[in-house]
Amino acid sequence: MSNLYYAPTKLYIGSEEERVxxxxxxxGYKNILFVYGKSSIKKNxxxxxxxxxxxxxxLNFIEESGVEPNPKVEFVRNVLSKNYDIDxxxxxxxxxxxxxxxxxAVSYNTNFDPWDFNSKKETPNTALPIGVILTIAAAGSEMSNSCVISNLSIEAKNGFNSDLVRPKFAIMNPVNTYTLPKYQTACGIVDIMMHTLERFITPYESDLADNFCxxxxxxxYKWGLVAYNEPKNFQARREIMLAxxxxxxxxxxxxxxMCFRAHQFEHVLSAVHDNIAHGAGLAVVWIAYAKYIYKNEIAFKRFLRLAYEVFNIEKTDNKEEDCYNGILKLQEFFKDLGMPQNMxxxxxxxxxxxxxxxxVSWNKTRVIEDVIPLTYKEMREIYELMF
Structure with a gap:
């Protein structure tokens, strides 16, 4: 097994947006495509x-606004159809x-449809450079090599990974997250935890990585509810943003x-139900997934460590109960964040x-490798626990 760590993104932590x-x-760039969502950055x-x-x-710049949650390949196609001269x-x-x-970025200098990359039909071999001013602490896309897009026409949501799309820089000013709706803040907190939990609940040992997680x-866990309840708490917003x-x-x-098991279940959910926020879907998926696998020998010791070290469960002689109480403590945390509890x-x-x-099982042909292999049978049973 080999593993590459590559993190070329330069972080500007503080009020550097006026220097962008x-x-x-x-x-050395001159012609900029400025992409953003709807009205929030104008209001603040x-x-x-x-x-x-x-x-x-x-700098010459062209604006494209209106990006929605669960971003759409249809939007990307529309931008590409305009043949902008950008670098x-x-x-x-x-x-x-x-x-x-x-x-x-990966589609700009090609003749491929952007969905070809997300469907794994094609592999990116070129990309325009990207810079970020972060306004929501959630996905971690500001430093990651991942890109997840939805395709409404076929009710699918897929991702690809390529180091070509790691941003050149990210400007991270916690003040720019002050005006987020509480629900978006909560969804972001869940997403951050899921990115970490998916990497921690694994059969692969790495003491340093485990301790990072x-x-x-x-x-x-310490600062999430503070950020949720005190939206202008600078330290809470900064801690969540860095996380x-x-x-x-x-x-x-x-x-x-890395194997994102719970994410696979959620991607199906929000592909079919475009109104489901990613973090909200994960809040439901993870608890069901955790309750399904925690008794497995490999998973158990990791969930037990979470119970004691993260969720502050008092140790008793009944380790199985302690472990399960850790999962319930996380579920309670999600509830306190106003997150959904079931389907x-x-x-x-x-x-x-x-x-x-x-x-999620690709018509019963897929096996997701995990602490236990997940076939159609296990996938269905996990979904059933969500209801």
């Missing part, structure tokens, strides 16, 4: 700062905006492979159980 034009200019004044900085540094993409937003920028989870970036840049999986909360009917199970 200078930063891009110093890198960030848009004006970015535009002024780009203009002050004599750099600036993404101002969270994971959806950044992943949209990544999809545009524990430290990051303890930080998010977002390092949960998904490869540090948590040093010397071991009914997500608006998903039990009539959909079979369809979801077939989708």
């Amino acid at each position: 034009g200078e930063i891009i200019k110093e890198m 004044g960030l848009y004006d700062k970015v535009v002024k900085s780009l203009k002050d540094n004599d 750099f993409i600036l993404a101002v937003g969270g994971g959806s905006v950044i992943d949209t920028a990544k999809s545009i 524990i430290a990051l989870l303890k930080t998010v 977002s970036s390092f949960s998904h840049n490869g540090l948590m999986e040093l010397a071991r492979p 009914a909360d997500l608006g998903v009917s039990k009539d959909e159980l079979e369809d979801l199970s077939l989708r």
Whole structure:
């Protein structure tokens, strides 16, 4: 087994957004595609700062706005159809905006449809450079090599990984997250924890990586509710923002492979139900998944460590009960964040159980390698626990 750690993204931690034009200019780029979501960056004044900085540094820029949660390949296709003359993409937003920028970046100088990369039909071999001003701590896309896009026409949500799409820089000012709705803050906190838990619950040993995971989870568990309840608490926002970036840049999986099992279940959910926020779906998926596998010998010792070191469960002679109480403590944390607890909360009917199970198992042909192999049977049973 081999493992590569590569993290080329330069982080600017603090109020550096007014220097974004200078930063891009110093890198030698001139023609910028400025991608963002809807109205939030205009309401909080960030848009004006970015535009002024780009203009002050004599950079040409074109705007594309309207990126939605669970970003769509249809949006990417529309941007590419305009044949812009650009040499750099600036993404101002969270994971959806950044992943949209990544999809545009790998498709720009090719004749391929952007979905070809997410469906694994093609592998990226070129990409426009990307810079980020982060406004949502969640996906970790500001330092990661991943890009997840939805395709509405076939109700699919797929990702690809390529180091070509790791951003050149990310500007991270916690103040830019102050005006986030509480629900988005909560979804982001769940997503950060899931990126870390998926890497920690593994059959592969790496003491240093395990300790990184524990430290990051303890930080998010400590500061998550503070950020949720006190949106202008600078330290809480900063801690969560940093956790977002390092949960998904490869540090948590040093010397071991990565397998995102719970994410596979959620991607199916939010592909079929586009209104389900990724973090909200993961909150339901993870608890069911954890309750299903925690008694496995490999999983048990890791869940037990989480119970004691992260969720502060008092040790008793009944380790199995301690372990399960750790899972319940995380479920309670999600509830305190206003996250859904089951499929009914997500608006998903039990009539959909079979369809979801077939989708995630690729019509019973797929096996997800895990602490226990997940076939159609196990996948269906895990989904059933969510209802």
